[in-house]
Amino acid sequence: MLQALADGILSGSIIALGAIGLTLTMGILRFANFAHAELVTWGAYMALAVLGLTGAFLGPIAPFSFGIPLIFATLVAAVLTSLLALAIDWLVYRPLRQHTNHLTIVFGSFGVSLLVRMVILLIFGGAAQYYSRTLQIAVPVLPGMRILPDQLFTLGITAIIVVGLHFFLQKTRLGLAMRALAENPELARVNGLDTRVVVRWTWVIGASLATVAGVLYGLTVQLRPEIGFHLILPLFAAVILGGVGNVFGAVIGGLIVGLAESFAVLIVPAGYKMAVPFIILLAVLYLRPTGIFAGSVGGAK
Amino acid sequence: MNTPLLEVEKVVAGYRPDLPIVHGISLNVGEAEMVTIIGPNGAGKSTLIKAIAGVVPISSGRVALGGRDITRLPTHTMAAASIAYVPQTANVFTTLTINENLLVGASSLPKAEAQRRIELGYENFPALKDYRHKKARVLSGGQRQMLAVARALLTEPRLIMLDEPSAGLSPLMVSEVFQRLKALVETGVAILMVEQNAKAALAISHRTYVFAEGRNRIDGPSKSIAEDPEVASIYLGAGGRKR
Numbered sequence: 001m002l003q004a005l006a007d008g009i010l011s012g013s014i015i016a017l018g019a020i021g022l023t024l025t026m027g028i029l030r031f032a033n034f035a036h037a038e039l040v041t042w043g044a045y046m047a048l049a050v051l052g053l054t055g056a057f058l059g060p061i062a063p064f065s066f067g068i069p070l071i072f073a074t075l076v077a078a079v080l081t082s083l084l085a086l087a088i089d090w091l092v093y094r095p096l097r098q099h100t101n102h103l104t105i106v107f108g109s110f111g112v113s114l115l116v117r118m119v120i121l122l123i124f125g126g127a128a129q130y131y132s133r134t135l136q137i138a139v140p141v142l143p144g145m146r147i148l149p150d151q152l153f154t155l156g157i158t159a160i161i162v163v164g165l166h167f168f169l170q171k172t173r174l175g176l177a178m179r180a181l182a183e184n185p186e187l188a189r190v191n192g193l194d195t196r197v198v199v200r201w202t203w204v205i206g207a208s209l210a211t212v213a214g215v216l217y218g219l220t221v222q223l224r225p226e227i228g229f230h231l232i233l234p235l236f237a238a239v240i241l242g243g244v245g246n247v248f249g250a251v252i253g254g255l256i257v258g259l260a261e262s263f264a265v266l267i268v269p270a271g272y273k274m275a276v277p278f279i280i281l282l283a284v285l286y287l288r289p290t291g292i293f294a295g296s297v298g299g300a301k
Numbered sequence: 302m303n304t305p306l307l308e309v310e311k312v313v314a315g316y317r318p319d320l321p322i323v324h325g326i327s328l329n330v331g332e333a334e335m336v337t338i339i340g341p342n343g344a345g346k347s348t349l350i351k352a353i354a355g356v357v358p359i360s361s362g363r364v365a366l367g368g369r370d371i372t373r374l375p376t377h378t379m380a381a382a383s384i385a386y387v388p389q390t391a392n393v394f395t396t397l398t399i400n401e402n403l404l405v406g407a408s409s410l411p412k413a414e415a416q417r418r419i420e421l422g423y424e425n426f427p428a429l430k431d432y433r434h435k436k437a438r439v440l441s442g443g444q445r446q447m448l449a450v451a452r453a454l455l456t457e458p459r460l461i462m463l464d465e466p467s468a469g470l471s472p473l474m475v476s477e478v479f480q481r482l483k484a485l486v487e488t489g490v491a492i493l494m495v496e497q498n499a500k501a502a503l504a505i506s507h508r509t510y511v512f513a514e515g516r517n518r519i520d521g522p523s524k525s526i527a528e529d530p531e532v533a534s535i536y537l538g539a540g541g542r543k544r
Contacts, residue, residue: 183397184391184394
């Protein structure tokens with residue numbers, strides 16, 4: 001029971017990181033980007049590639065299974081993932097934005113997600129990979145609840161990012177511009193905001209958070225080309241649950257989805273775990289389509 | 302005669318190039334002049350000022366401000382080109398606080414200057430100061446209009462364009478908003494506004510243009526437009542008859 005709580009919070013915080021990026025891009029760019037989850041996979045594999053090139057020249061920092069090289073690799077991967085997101089926007093979404101039918105761009109994102117997944121499969125192969133083979137001993141936190149040091153690290157990073165992003169959206173000019181753009185793009189432009197610049201930063205932030213989510217997933221589970229595919233439903237469930245555009249809502253939504261998945265395994269066979277976010281999604285759309293905290297970019301009000 | 306501040310020459314504009322709404326309208330606005338556009342629904346009044354503001358694409362014609370060609374400038378550079386535009390509906394960011402609304406309006410300015418002008422704005426619109434940390438959605442229609450005008454003034458524009466500033470306001474609020482606009486013109490700002498409330502708008506503006514079906518119909522000093530029987534027939538006949 002307690003272990004399910006710990007596992008749920010852990011996978012929930014990874015879902016939350018991906019969902020923050022998705023909710024921001026959905027709130028600001030106004031379309032459901034099905035390729036967002038593939039940015040998580042891409043980020044995770046880019047970190048693996050950088051790690052492979054630089055090598056683990058510095059040993060892990062006890063008690064974690066990783067050291068400075070992985071942190072460095074994550075930063076480089078965030079840049080590479082941002083570049084991919086910007087390239088996709090330029091090559092695929094920008095021409096599609098001219099179309100009056102909103103669904104065109106959504107279907108475009110389906111195509112992009114397939115393409116990215118297959119490219120990863122082609123380059124890295126389908127077998128599971130790991131950042132580190134170091135064995136870790138789980139630390140008992142409470143009686144009946146054991147957590148790996150890497151998992152504690154994951155929770156800490158998520159908390160720092162959520163607080164930092166909240167500060168960024170509330171206190172900086174770019175954050176304010178993002179919130180203004182999410183509410184009314186035309187009024188934002190009339191007020192002198194170059195919305196193209198704000199859109200580019202939105203991609204960079206979304207892609208960077210996706211990278212961190214991907215690395216943390218790879219660290220606590222394993223790297224597979226299907227990471228993104230398995231995350232699509234949980235991410236959308238978290239975003240819809242929290243209200244599109246609502247960063248704080250995405251975090252709570254992510255935790256709820258993560259916890260629901262891990263507790264469901266106690267009741268139903270593990271094979272049905274993947275259906276849990278789907279049920280949550282349907283329930284939210286039926287009962288409260290605007291999400292628990294309906295809102296625009298910037299968090300709960 | 303000096304060149305007017307705003308010159309609009311034979312502008313054709315519409316959301317889609319194959320479906321123009323404005324069919325070659327010309328007008329001008331002088332320095333510190335208050336000009337009203339009236340006309341029946343579908344006359345292209347709002348579309349014209351959106352086209353000048355860069356929100357609706359212009360397919361032919363020319364727009365110049367102070368002699369500088371501003372036709373097809375990107376919307377976000379209009380504020381720097383000294384034009385401010387206040388839309389009719391959704392003219393404030395309701396999810397942002399009053400202060401944040403003003404910060405968005407001042408985002409092209411250096412931080413210290415932005416802060417100075419925002420404080421100045423609060424002095425001119427003291428009612429806004431009490432709400433500065435409240436979300437703009439709590440404001441009434443009149444207060445929103447004041448906030449939108451205060452925000453438009455932050456970049457110190459030479460011309461402010463307003464789309465139906467009196468829409469949805471109580472008669473008392475309408476006269477307050479119009480008195481504000483009149484006071485603004487006295488400080489040297491030019492105003493171009495679209496109005497359905499023709500009577501009140503004609504009473505305070507210097508000149509008036511009457512549009513119908515995307516074309517110029519009549520223009521002249523507001524006083525003579527108010528007395529022109531032709532104007533009433535344009536409204537009643539929905540612009541069907543030729544002059």
